[in-house]
Amino acid sequence: MAVEKTITKRLETLDSILDRLRASIKKNGLKNSKQREEIIAVLYNKSGMHLSPEEIANQLRMKDKNTSISSVYRILSFLEKENFITALEADKTGKRYEIAAKAHHDHIICLNCGTIIEFVDSDIERLQIDIAEKFGTQLISHDMRLFVLCSKCKTNS
Structure with a gap:
């Protein structure tokens, strides 16, 4: 994995992002999902990193070996649409994600x-x-x- 440097600061705490996520889930009439929160936490805790869906899934599999890559892609799509994360297409390998709550x-x-x-x-x-x-x-x-x-x-x- 590539080494990354960052000089940007966070604009929100993880707790405030998760509170907004829960409100968004309720507004969209969805069920609460621990996996959505875990993906947000992975991206928040890897601040400065731009993770691929596969890297995110691997992080989640450390806690839950049954994590499916298709679920990760589906959740990432929702989180991007709701502006919790941003995607960056760095090269032809696909999107890489970061938390949106940064300067x-x-x-x-x-x-x-x-x-x-x-x-x-x-x-x-x-x-x-x-x-x-x-x-x-x-x-x-x-x-x-x-x-x-x-x-x-x-x-x-």
Whole structure:
């Protein structure tokens, strides 16, 4: 698994996220699911990491050997739709997930080894707002991903 660096901070505690999850489950008329809460906990506790569904399932299998990958995919879809988690498609291996309750950040992704580095750059943030204003628009959101060869992969090629 790729090593990741993070400089972003959490905006919520795990308990407050789980409280919001329970309210969302009730609002959607669903049954409470321990597995939904466990997936949130895995992603929260692996802050700074961007986990694949398989990596999440492996973490859950440490507690419950009967965890099914199809259940994990289904739950991830629900959690993403309800904005508890965000997905990042770093490469052709599929989506990787992180908890959504973090301060805004951007990503640097190595196309060779898959390393993901989170970063925030105030100059880039300011430039994006300036560019949007230059075109007479208001920036609402953005997703910046820089695809690179990391220093380790550059050295080995």
